[in-house]
Amino acid sequence: MPHLKTLVERHENDPFALIGINTGDAPEAYHDGVKEFGLTWLSAYQGQAMTPISDLYKVRGYPTYLVLDTDGTIAYRGHDGKAIDAVVADLLAKAKGK
Amino acid sequence: MRFKSILGVALIPMVAYAANPVVGEAPTAAAVAPSVDDFTALDEEFEAALVEYTKELKAADKAARRELRANSPIKRYWPRFEAMSKAGEGRATLWLVEHIKENRDVRSKERGAVLTPLYQSIIDNHADAEWFTGAVKSLAANKKYVGTEASIAMLEKAAKTAKSDNAKAASLFFAASIVGDSDPERAQKWMDEISEKYSNTVYGTAARASKATPEDSEVGKVAPTFVGETIDGFQFSLEDYRGKVVALDFYGFW
Numbered sequence: 001m002p003h004l005k006t007l008v009e010r011h012e013n014d015p016f017a018l019i020g021i022n023t024g025d026a027p028e029a030y031h032d033g034v035k036e037f038g039l040t041w042l043s044a045y046q047g048q049a050m051t052p053i054s055d056l057y058k059v060r061g062y063p064t065y066l067v068l069d070t071d072g073t074i075a076y077r078g079h080d081g082k083a084i085d086a087v088v089a090d091l092l093a094k095a096k097g098k
Numbered sequence: 099m100r101f102k103s104i105l106g107v108a109l110i111p112m113v114a115y116a117a118n119p120v121v122g123e124a125p126t127a128a129a130v131a132p133s134v135d136d137f138t139a140l141d142e143e144f145e146a147a148l149v150e151y152t153k154e155l156k157a158a159d160k161a162a163r164r165e166l167r168a169n170s171p172i173k174r175y176w177p178r179f180e181a182m183s184k185a186g187e188g189r190a191t192l193w194l195v196e197h198i199k200e201n202r203d204v205r206s207k208e209r210g211a212v213l214t215p216l217y218q219s220i221i222d223n224h225a226d227a228e229w230f231t232g233a234v235k236s237l238a239a240n241k242k243y244v245g246t247e248a249s250i251a252m253l254e255k256a257a258k259t260a261k262s263d264n265a266k267a268a269s270l271f272f273a274a275s276i277v278g279d280s281d282p283e284r285a286q287k288w289m290d291e292i293s294e295k296y297s298n299t300v301y302g303t304a305a306r307a308s309k310a311t312p313e314d315s316e317v318g319k320v321a322p323t324f325v326g327e328t329i330d331g332f333q334f335s336l337e338d339y340r341g342k343v344v345a346l347d348f349y350g351f352w
Contacts, residue, residue, distance in 0.1 A: 015342040024350040033351030044326030055307035068344040
């Protein structure tokens with residue numbers, strides 16, 4: 001989480017968005033978590049009964065990260081939070097070059 | 099006719115507020131027709147009474163507990179929400195259906211008879227309310243009291259009367275979830291209708307998820323679009339972020 005915060009801050013002025021998809025937290029635990037980790041970015045809340053987005057992406061383990069290019073193409077899918085830094089930076093550099 | 103209806107609105111709230119009589123000038127129809135604010139105030143009053151009641155119950159001995167239970171907040175407030183519901187405030191009707199299991203005065207076998215007209219009234223009169231989705235969800239949860247086929251019939255009607263795509267999709271989605279495994283073909287028909295007509299809703303996302311394969315979201319593919327909802331009810335679509343580099347983080351705090 002602190003690592004994601006740094007990523008968001010680093011690309012504050014770039015065409016970049018981090019979207020969280022929360023799964024499995026009760027509302028109270030969710031609110032506590034947002035406060036504790038200082039989440040500032042958009043986060044979908046799926047709760048415990050219905051997890052449509054996780055189901056759509058067949059997410060089996062948490063956390064799972066995906067990085068999407070500007071046209072929506074999936075450039076990375078995996079569980080390594082640090083690995084997404086370089087993927088995001090590359091895609092942003094490529095987008096600027098266009 | 100007009101006179102009668104004015105009387106109707108004027109009288110019911112007087113019954114409703116019998117516990118807190120309004121002293122002063124006679125209420126006018128405009129002043130007494132319940133509003134969302136009246137509902138919110140009553141709901142807050144009920145919640146505060148519940149906190150107080152729970153505290154008192156903990157401290158009480160056996161005899162005192164019996165007395166407290168005989169005069170519990172749900173017993174005291176039920177008629178007030180009921181009166182507000184009858185006067186046309188749909189949120190009060192939703193409150194009744196959501197709290198019926200806590201009301202011991204309505205026995206389990208009577209719940210269906212009480213719930214059915216309440217849901218009918220919501221579907222007929224409040225299909226454009228922003229809380230309508232919550233009502234159809236609650237209907238699906240109360241299906242064993244209302245009856246499976248009766249619930250499905252009401253949800254199908256709700257799908258027609260609802261104003262927003264989200265509420266229409268929710269009605270079909272919960273109809274499908276009720277039918278579920280007992281009649282998968284019938285359920286699938288509704289799910290297909292949701293993916294086709296209401297893909298721009300959270301239920302559209304859920305309907306497409308039921309047919310998704312792992313290959314649809316592997317590296318190199320275009321990320322399947324979805325509609326997400328924040329804990330505050332704000333809805334957004336992945337489509338809104340085309341043109342940006344996006345990182346999706348599937349996580350939990352647990």
